[in-house]
Amino acid sequence: MFSVFAECGLHAQHARFISEGSIEFEKKINMFAQLKKNITEKNEVYMSKMYDQYVKTQPQFRTVKSTLLFSKDKSLYTPIPVTVTSQNSAFGDDPNNSQPNTIFTDFLSGLSIVQKKVFEETFIVKDSIRKITWKMTDETREIAGYQCRRANAVMLDSIYVVAFYTDEILVSGGPESFSGLPGMILGVALPHENMTWFATLVSDKTIDKTVLKAPVKGKPVNNKALNAKLNDIIERWGPQAKNMLKGFLL
Known part of the structure; x- marks a missing residue:
């Protein structure tokens, strides 16, 4: 597992319990391992x-x-645009190596709306919030000044997930489509997929509720229709496209 677990904790700044704010996340991808798989x-x-x-x-x-x-x-997860460089332009079509999704979640209705780019097409995937069966552990970590507890899961049949959540943030959300724990997820690692997401800054500022809106641009589909589209791509493109499938489904 990445040593980033040990590196991502900041000095403790005891937080009060909060139910709105903003979180900055960094996703780190082990490119050497990812490219070797291709x-x-x-x-x-x-x-x-x-x-x-x-x-x-x-x-x-x-x-x-x-x-x-x-x-x-509600929550809205949005990629921060980056300046294209030689580092981030290479192999940029592979979703495992980028941050392509904008995700709106309505926790009251159980609805997730994801704007997802698949090569040259953009989709709006409207479906239920992904259900993940978590197993709690006694391990704890400090992330972005918050004490977090570890939980493990297997999702999409084969992806092993390690998550760290804090019950000091009273929202059952997290980065990407990771959610379902009794508090906010501030750290996620997919050890076998060679990637992690960790919070670097948490702010408890008041949020203008009008900005918490679902993305609208894209072809409307649900998860079943998107999966059919992706399977069609895999059949036509072969083994290399198969390696991208998990990235598109996250």
Whole structure:
């Protein structure tokens, strides 16, 4: 598991219980591990050369940022735009290596609305909030000044998830579509997928509720329709596209 667990905790600043505010998240991706997964028997000759060149010229970890605005019953998770550089432009079509989703969650109605880009198409995925069966542990970590408790889960049949949540933030949300714990999730690691999300700053400022709006631009689908679209892509593109499937489904 990434040493980032130990690095992401800031010095404790005991927080009062809050139910609205904003959180800045950093997603870190182990690019060396991600790119190695894309090497197959069919593409080994040229992909191995690309991998070796990347390792020589680029940092091992790519970092992308996002903001989560939340009230007691809604949240909006939005990527922070980045300036395109040689680091973040390479392999940018792979959702595992980027931060492509805008996610609106209505905790009262149990509704999730996600604006998701799949290659050249943009979708609005409207469906129920993803249900994750969490198993609590006694392990704790400090993240962004909050004491957090660890929970584990397996989602999408095969993705092992480690999450850290705080009950000092009275909202059952988190980064991306991770939620369902008795408090806000401030840290997530997918050890076998080589990526993590950690809060770097939490603010308990009052949120203008008018900004907590669902994205609207894109082709409307539900999860079932999106999965059918993705499976069609995999059948046409082969093993390399299969590696992207988990990233599109997160």
